[in-house]
Amino acid sequence: MVLTINLYQKAGGGFLATENILQEFADIDRIFDPKSIAIIGVSSEGLGFGRSIFISHRSIGYEGKLYPVNKRGGSIEGMKIYSSIEAIPDKIDFAIIAVPAHLVPSALEACRSKGVVGAEILSSGFSETGTPEGIALEEELKTIAKKGIRLIGPNCFGIYCPKSGLTMLPGPDLSRKPGSVALLSQSGGLSVDFGYIGKWRGIHFSKIISFGNGCDLRETEMLRYLRHDPETRVICVYIEGVADGRDFFTALKEVAAEKPVIIIKGGLSESGSRAAASHTASLGGNKAIWEAALRQCHVTQVENLEEMSDVALTFSLLPPREYKGCAVMGGGGALGIAAADTAEPYGIKVPSLRKDLQEAILEVLPKPGSSATNPVDIANPYVSPKYIREILLYASQDENIDFHIVIQLLYHYKALQLNLGNVKLGEITPYKELAKVCREAMDIGKKPVMLILPNIRRDEDDLEIEEVNRETRRLFTEAGMPVFDSVKNAFNAVASISRYYRYRR
Amino acid sequence: MVLTINLYQKAGGGFLATENILQEFADIDRIFDPKSIAIIGVSSEGLGFGRSIFISHRSIGYEGKLYPVNKRGGSIEGMKIYSSIEAIPDKIDFAIIAVPAHLVPSALEACRSKGVVGAEILSSGFSETGTPEGIALEEELKTIAKKGIRLIGPNCFGIYCPKSGLTMLPGPDLSRKPGSVALLSQSGGLSVDFGYIGKWRGIHFSKIISFGNGCDLRETEMLRYLRHDPETRVICVYIEGVADGRDFFTALKEVAAEKPVIIIKGGLSESGSRAAASHTASLGGNKAIWEAALRQCHVTQVENLEEMSDVALTFSLLPPREYKGCAVMGGGGALGIAAADTAEPYGIKVPSLRKDLQEAILEVLPKPGSSATNPVDIANPYVSPKYIREILLYASQDENIDFHIVIQLLYHYKALQLNLGNVKLGEITPYKELAKVCREAMDIGKKPVMLILPNIRRDEDDLEIEEVNRETRRLFTEAGMPVFDSVKNAFNAVASISRYYRYRR
Missing domain, CATH: 3.40.50.261 (Succinyl-CoA synthetase domains)
Known part of the structure; x- marks a missing residue:
């Protein structure tokens, strides 16, 4: 595999390191292409997130197995709703969790016990609230993740992958035509908007990842993943704040040397930064410093989604x-x-x-x-x-x-x-x-x-x-x-x- | 009349000057509100300018009298086409001329002889061609104008005035709702585009004047007219080049002190300036000088029609x-x-x-x-x-x-x-x-x-x-x-x- 050799050389040797990276990427690969999904928090009626994301996967034509879960049981669209994740008689690759925040840790732990590889947590009410309870709940999620399950979220809209039929909130009618543009976004609304814009502008996606608070998988690791993802040629990023600035810019520079990266940095004004703090608990950062750093990484900084669409479309269609x-x-x-x-x-x-x-x-x-x-x-x-x-x-x-x-x-x-x-x-x-x-x-x-x-x-x-x-x-x-x-x-x-x-x- | 006193004071006295200004404005007022229009160059069929502007006036519901003219005679929509302007048995306030360039001078002279107050010349083929013939033809128009008829054009799309039902090319379905925004434009395409944008954005017009090559009435005089026009509160201008820079900026400063002025200056780049020369025979001018001068006049410079719409709409709706x-x-x-x-x-x-x-x-x-x-x-x-x-x-x-x-x-x-x-x-x-x-x-x-x-x-x-x-x-x-x-x-x-x-x- 070309990728292995490439990585091996760049890492300056070391069999263990290469293997770890590949292992980690293999897990993430499986998240984007799950054969079975459990959706936890699906009500028989109403307009809740769980029910909505379940219907969206049916509408978009996800071909794997779907297992709705709700402790109250019942049925949805002629399918049995399982009372717990443990009650599902099958192996589960991926879980979508949409229960109230205080119930998320136990649901996640149940997924981990069952051997689920990854989970996206749509629920909000975590660190973005700024409350001690919210912050403590998010710490619990991190602890469970470290025991062996990868997380997207919480406070996110999930993953859209047209090739595998994985869709995000509310996305029942996003396109199924796969393409070469990826989006990595701290904002859910912006993620799904970009998906819909792509549909009529002719931007086709490898994957869109709304990671919200990003308590586990987030910008830097996902950037490195996308660098090696053979399905991604153009990388778009919406970021409000980063977990580790130095590492993020190192990754950005490496990635941009191989694939074009287009970034919207939200929260660069005083009031925007304040808003970012309550949106995804992010620190905005200084405008001039950010802009200089992005330029040095040869990243294309854009102001808004329209501009991101223009640039991504042009990168994907014009000869380089x-x-x-x-x-x-x-x-x-x-x-x-x-x-x-x-x-x-x-x-x-x-x-x-x-x-x-x-x-x-x-x-x-x-x-x-x-x-x-x-x-x-x-x-x-x-x-x-x-x-x-x-x-x-x-x-x-x-x-x-x-x-x-x-x-x-x-x-x-x-x-x-x-x-x-x-x-x-x-x-x-x-x-x-x-x-x-x-x-x-x-x-x-x-x-x-x-x-x-x-x-x-x-x-x-x-x-x-x-x-x-x-x-x-x-x-x-x-x-x-x-x-x-x-x-x-x-x-x-x-x-x-x-x-x-x-x-x- | 308040207007008289005002003008009188500003002119520093002098009865004659005031009377002249009022007289001149009265003529222009009559152009915007004609009781009868002769349209010269209306064919019985086809898609020519003359026929098109005739149909547009019928469609928009102009309430005055319309007289189609064509030397070949015939009829259009059940109306007789007169073989010449002289053959029209009625008094004519305004003429719209849409015959080939070389026939325009004689048509215009006939209008003047009949006592027509003003004419718009839609035909192109004048100074904008850069040819000696085109330039000479335009000089002929100027000579006739000086003998006593006011001209809009040539190489223009005419006048749109929703209150009186005067419409421009191709404009059959522009709005009839009058408003307080005026546009003065060297470009016909931009004029009619702004008219259509206004319709759905809620910008209502006092008048739009596409003056093209502007061989008689053009930017400076019209600016002064709009300053005193009680129906105009916001003035938009699209200009490629001005006939007299010093006088234009003097007028602009006077006008902007009383009513907001929004300007697009076309042809400020090297290639844009070259294009302006062949469009309306205008000299583009230096970008930095233009921008500084406009700023000094407290004029709002905008880049394009969308921005002009945004600003004009906001000026017309928000309290000052x-x-x-x-x-x-x-x-x-x-x-x-x-x-x-x-x-x-x-x-x-x-x-x-x-x-x-x-x-x-x-x-x-x-x-x-x-x-x-x-x-x-x-x-x-x-x-x-x-x-x-x-x-x-x-x-x-x-x-x-x-x-x-x-x-x-x-x-x-x-x-x-x-x-x-x-x-x-x-x-x-x-x-x-x-x-x-x-x-x-x-x-x-x-x-x-x-x-x-x-x-x-x-x-x-x-x-x-x-x-x-x-x-x-x-x-x-x-x-x-x-x-x-x-x-x-x-x-x-x-x-x-x-x-x-x-x-x-």
Whole structure:
């Protein structure tokens, strides 16, 4: 196994160390791919966490065995609810615990006794409360963990792993399509939000781990795990506070040298730090120090989930390299100007195209009102995809162009629809052909295409536009072309990727 | 008339000057409220500008008289097309010209002879082409204008004035609800986009003027007009280049001392400036100089249309004052932390609430998992509006709180819907009650409420969520509470407003 040799060499020899690491990783591997799950705290009715996570696993189509547990017994969706974990006649790989905080230690101890490898604890009411009782309860969990069971949580939303069908709270309808992006997050809400964003943006996940208070498994160990996880190529992290700063940054540096890491650091303001303390009992830390340290580790720091999505999507779809020059194509002069103005602060150039290419493009463009320099102004939003293909192919021949930004204002077809009368918007909007020609131009021209799909018409009676935009976005991302709401988001993402691969060069 | 006295005093006396200004404004007033319009270049069929703007005026319900003109005659929508402007038997206030560039001068001269007060020229092919022919054609227009007709354009999308029913290209379905925000724009595309954005964001317009190449009426004169326009309270400007820099900044300073001005300056990058030259024949200018000059004029510079919308909406809805301290309410710890982290760089504080108020709020909150400091973490997205009302009222009592940010993740009701079975999302999402209680809390507590309505579920089968969000947004803005996609956008807007009113104080 390549991984073993690699680790062995990096550790500077020592059979025992290597074996321990592999053993530890094997346990974590089993957590992500359990053959059987016990869910402790499943009521027959209501909207509790236990019942909700049970239904979510049924909805998402988890193929292993599910065992609902509740001391009151009963049944759920035609399945018997076991009165205790001990009463389950089968071997259990993984447990999901969703009982009130004071009952968690005994439930966990029962899991350990039964030989469960790992457990996620959804319940809150531990160290994040700041109360002596909460802190003591969490200490109990740590003590049990040390006796031989790995923990995710407490105060978390659990694990989402599309490949194995493990899902998080509330996640009944997250995607089952596996991918190469991982998220490691102290926040549950942010974890599940990222899962849902990925579904429509075309970000596919190896795993999402919401670890909450992180009383056992947390940022540093999981980072090292993800470094060696063959299913993960891009690592996203949401962190409020770390258990061991020095070790965390050592791990971060090692990991970022091999795989891109994107981080949101929450709690860097005075009031944000105060909020983090009551959220996951974390200490915020100094903003300037954090930012400098992250930069030194060659980690991409982002501000929010939208930016994380932009960057993760771009890392997962674009070939790994630096991107300098961009060809911008849009209908309407102000659009192109705005794109050019936006590119500059990100260090991205929008250079004039080569004279012969400009002339060739001018032949294709509608006149007057168009411009072939760069940004290319196609003058109106109804230019046929076949011309867009030609323009992309010409611009691709310019050696100063590394990628394309195509801005499409598909909402303008609504005006056309009003003119034409009784037609469906999806039928008159040539979005299918558009995705096809852009992909072709990318294949022939060898320069990535990024689509900007703004929607300035978001009125209540304009849902049809949203529908067409969503279908367009799916077609583009399925064809490997990332789609953004704005040029700013796209340039920011490309700049992040360029910065990373410049360092890796 | 108060306006006269005011002007008279500012001009330092001089009856003639005052009368001239009023006369000039009277002409412009008539352009925005014409009783009769001739549209020159209307074909019986096709998708040309002339036909399109004619249909748009019919669709939007312009109440004055419309006279389509085309030398080939014919009819459109049951109306006779006149073969020339001279052939129209009626008096014409305003003309819309959409014939090929070389035919524009004679059409314009005919309008002037007939006594038309003003004309907008939609045709392109003038100075923006950079050709001697284009430049010469535009000079001809200027000569005719000087003989006594005011011009908007050429190379523009025209005027939108919801009160009078004047609409721009392609604008058949812009809103007819008048408001207090004006836009003065060198770009047509951006003008009509802003019109459509206003429709769903709740920004209502006094007028939008797309002036394109601006061979007669343009930025400086129109700024002075808008300063005195009683229907305009907030002035937005999109500018690529100005005809007279010194005069423009003098006007800008005068205007901004009385009404907030929000500007996008296009073409401040090297490539953006090149693009602006071919778009409206404008010279871009130096970025640092422009930004310093705008700051000195106390103008709010924004980067793009989304930011302009955020700021214009907030200026139009919030009471004119400085806002320092903010109470943030959201479900999920990371959300609140992110909000607090985002507020700080904008100079907005998220202070701990007074101890007694925290205790009162804690009584109302679900437990565990919630937090009452500030940000207030309501722990889950299903907290009833009646509790949200109470929390807002308590937080309003804190003297350090100037406004509220309420983050609502209504998309979570989709999970509830999946649990409940056959119910409509709009029926189980308490958005109507939410808008009602927020407005009540604002009335009683006297602190503005701003709603953040993210939608992380934008999948093709999640259109129902979008529908609920759109209806929620409408209810809130109709009730005077601005709605934003993200906390960052909201804080940026509040910070802009605070900066402006600090200066005006």
